[in-house]
Amino acid sequence: MKYTLKKDGKYSYLESGEESGTPLIILHGLMGNLSNFDGVFDHFSNLGYRILMPELPLYTMPLLKTNVKSLSKFIKDFVRQLSIKNYILLGNSLGGHIALYHTKLNLSNVSGLVLTGSSGLYENAMGGSYPKRGDYEYIKQKAEDVFYDSAIATKEVVDEVFEVVNDRSKVIRTLSIAKSAIRHNMRKDLPNLTIPTCLIWGKNDTVTPPEVAEEFHELLPNSELHWIDKCGHAAMMEHPDEFNIHLESWLNENFK
Numbered sequence: 001m002k003y004t005l006k007k008d009g010k011y012s013y014l015e016s017g018e019e020s021g022t023p024l025i026i027l028h029g030l031m032g033n034l035s036n037f038d039g040v041f042d043h044f045s046n047l048g049y050r051i052l053m054p055e056l057p058l059y060t061m062p063l064l065k066t067n068v069k070s071l072s073k074f075i076k077d078f079v080r081q082l083s084i085k086n087y088i089l090l091g092n093s094l095g096g097h098i099a100l101y102h103t104k105l106n107l108s109n110v111s112g113l114v115l116t117g118s119s120g121l122y123e124n125a126m127g128g129s130y131p132k133r134g135d136y137e138y139i140k141q142k143a144e145d146v147f148y149d150s151a152i153a154t155k156e157v158v159d160e161v162f163e164v165v166n167d168r169s170k171v172i173r174t175l176s177i178a179k180s181a182i183r184h185n186m187r188k189d190l191p192n193l194t195i196p197t198c199l200i201w202g203k204n205d206t207v208t209p210p211e212v213a214e215e216f217h218e219l220l221p222n223s224e225l226h227w228i229d230k231c232g233h234a235a236m237m238e239h240p241d242e243f244n245i246h247l248e249s250w251l252n253e254n255f256k
Contacts, residue, residue, distance in 0.1 A: 003041070005055070011078055013054040016045035022111070022255055023084050026053040027075070029093030029117075030177060031146075031161055032234070036092065039240025040247070047248070054078050056095070058177065059170045066173045067180030068094075072102040079109070088255070090114035090247075092234060093123070093207070097181055104189050112254060113197040113220075114247060117233040120186040121215055123208045136162055147232040148204040190219035197223040198250040200243055202231030224250060 003014045014034055017024075024044060026037050034053050045051050056071060075098060079087060088111050091099035096118025103110045140158045144150035164170045197220045201213035210227075217225040226246040228235045236243045 008081055010057075011054055011081060013052055013078075014041065015050070015052050016041060017047075017049045017051045019050055021048045021050040023050045023052060023079075023087035025075070025079070025084075025087050025089050026051065027089065027091040027095030027098050028053070028056060029091075029095050029234075030058065030174060031164065032092060032095070033160065036234060036237050037090075040090070040236050040244060043240075043244045044248075049251075052082070052084070056098070059164075059167075059173050061173070063173065063176060066176045068097055068101050068177070068184045069180070071098045071177075072105060075099075075102045076106060085109055086111045088112040088114065088251075090116075091118060092116045092236060094119055094177065094181065096120060097184070097186070100186050100189070100193070101184055103193055103195070104186070107193070107195070110195060112195055113193070114200065114250075115197065115216065116200045116235050116243070117202065117205055117208045118212075118216070119181050119208060120184075121208075121212050123181070123212070124206060139165060146207060147234065147238055148202065148230050149232075149238055152232075152234070152238055187215075187219065190216070191221060194221050196250075196254040198247060199223055199225040200235050200246050201225065201227055202233060202235045202238065203227050203229050204231055205233045207233040226250075 003016060005012050006015055028034060028036055041051055089099035096115040097120040099113055100120045103113060139162050143153040143158045143161050147153055199213055199216055203210060213225055217223050228239050228242050231238045
């Protein structure tokens with residue numbers, strides 16, 4: 001990532017592209033970070049969009065406010081701080097769930113949704129169980145299971161997960177967010193989200209399996225579903241070029 005974090009009040013974020021372009025706000029997942037979207041950020045920064053990626057305060061919010069609802073409000077405050085309107089939200093995993101919940105409460109401000117491996121209906125946390133503290137090989141295996149190609153789980157990726165699960169404060173907040181994700185199931189809300197929605201899903205996703213994508217597609221009235229073969233939970237990391245082709249086509253169809 002060759003970009004520098006910007007600071008605006010309590011917000012840290014990356015920004016690129018044209019300030020007058022359609023805003024595309026990218027939300028990372030619970031075990032993810034901004035670099036997960038390097039390929040998307042680089043590609044769309046040159047296509048006339050205003051790309052923004054805020055750092056989500058997953059481990060710095062008060063424990064009682066560490067949940068999907070408060071993270072949704074964080075995005076509301078973020079766009080207000082930067083005077084952004086009529087934006088598209090792109091989210092992976094928990095980021096997708098936050099995007100959905102935010103859209104539910106701010107439908108007039110959100111122009112479109114892009115979901116990839118999103119929670120909000122059902123997910124297997126870390127592929128079936130929460131990582132054991134202190135067991136690096138176990139955590140390495142679980143991180144690799146998230147991807148179809150285990151090589152995507154580099155030492156840097158595994159080290160980041162290992163650091164989280166061995167930090168008591170971060171573990172408590174991770175569990176708090178995971179429990180809130182279960183409480184804030186979006187099934188009954190999805191039919192009301194009538195804005196254009198793009199679903200880009202790995203056919204081999206074991207965290208939010210293909211049937212989850214199909215249910216999203218069935219319940220979201222204005223959605224398109226695009227599959228990526230030989231791909232796990234983070235399509236934008238495993239197949240960035242194919243991901244970008246699907247996303248660019250959808251954006252051109254709906255926002256050009």
